[in-house]
Amino acid sequence: MVDWSDTAIGNEVDYATFGCNVFKADPATPDRVNPDIEIWRVGAKKVDKRAPDGRKIRFWTFRDTDPNKPFQTLVHPAPAMLVKENHVVHTHLTTATGPHTIHHHGIEPSTANDGVGHVSFEVGDGYTYQWRPSRPGTFFYHCHRNTALHFELGMWGPLIVYPEDHDEHDKRLFSGGPGYDSEKIWAAHSVDPRWHLIDAHDAGLCGIDAGLNIYRPEYFMLSGMWGEQAHYSRKTEIVAQQGERVLIRLLNASYSLLRIQFSHDVEIVAADGHAWGRYPWCPSTQMLPAYRPLEMATAQRYDFIIEAKKTGYFPVYFQFRDWITGKIHNNGKGRMKGRIRVV
Known part of the structure; x- marks a missing residue:
């Protein structure tokens, strides 16, 4: 007991x-x-x-x-x-x-x-x-x-x-839901180096002022890769065959307001673990046209499916914005790119 x-x-x-x-x-x-x-x-x-x-x-x-x-x-x-x-x-x-x-x-x-x-x-x-x-x-x-x-x-x-x-041969987001051929997990993260110098396990607890009310990130990451490295890294690059449907699971693991823009039309198929189309009040999917911005709150997740209809490189743009001012962090340097490569 x-x-x-x-x-x-x-x-x-x-x-x-x-x-x-x-x-x-x-x-x-x-x-x-x-x-x-x-x-x-x-x-x-x-x-x-x-x-x-x-x-x-x-x-x-x-x-x-x-x-x-x-x-x-x-x-x-x-x-x-x-x-x-x-x-x-x-x-x-x-x-x-x-x-x-x-x-x-x-x-x-x-x-x-x-x-x-x-x-x-x-x-x-x-x-x-x-x-x-x-x-x-x-x-x-x-x-x-x-x-x-x-x-x-x-x-x-x-x-x-x-x-x-x-089923590995018939992948579905949920039973009876949209199908996909492969998947990739992306996690966007921003880093305030001042916070990472804090070694006190309990910093900020018990009403102690540890400066955690001020967040000024200087570095930006995608699934553990720094900034521009993420754009070219094999670890974060999405590679798809022409005609393939790729499920992208995106997590905003930052204390920033994350704005994202695809350079390719994508389908939004789920948000925060709730699959669209599984409930009568939700459509089955929602198209997000190329370059239309989508903003994600801290800890929010979106699932997208991209259908690779033509070959080429398709960048994905990330902006990490301040929650109060709405400005891009680090004097406008809070930007990052991922990419989708269709072969």
Whole structure:
């Protein structure tokens, strides 16, 4: 049995619960059953990346420690979680520099397995989160211990839920939904180097002013690749055969208002893990004409399908904008390009 009386879901809730004295524990998973899939993560692990101007930026991340896989090196963002709807998932978290949590963003688990420390607990050494996704879509996971800072530092990764009848030979966004031939995950991220110099685990909590109300990113990334490098990198380039339908899963993992423009017509097929056309009030898809801007909020996800009708290079333009002024960050330098290459 787990005694929840000392947590925010017990009878005593005060200011300290939400910043200074959050309950830390390593309980057994309530109502634990045998999983359909298991995922292993350890965090926070620290990894240094060299920015294009030579500056070394320290990131925090999760490492995949699946005992059934070869050793996984540190990456930013963290490795994707790939699961199926209606499957019971166990996410095993151990902490290298705890406490931390894993919040499966957009999933609706029980309170104990939500990964939000203020309403459940923070993981001291280790805990197994038990959850069961109820719908397919594009989600992500992140640490919810010191949410603002730990997310900026890189403790997040994509979370993809496939339909229960997912078929590699007949790929569908959801059962009966639009089909596609291949897929690519893009995650846009902006970096304020001042935040990355903060090494205090609890910076900004308990009402302490750590300067986290000021966000001035100087670097911009796509799926872990810096700025212009992302435009030419094999890691981020989308390569499609002529006539192929490519599903692009895009996450705005930045504290910026992200404006995106494709140079190719695309179909919007889902937003925030909700597939268009699955509900009577939503159309099956919505066309986004080439160069028409679309703005994405922090943590928002969009799924697009592009049909590669002709060969060539098709850039995708990103602008990282200030939430207050609407101006492009870093005096207009907050721009980045990805690209789609049709062969």
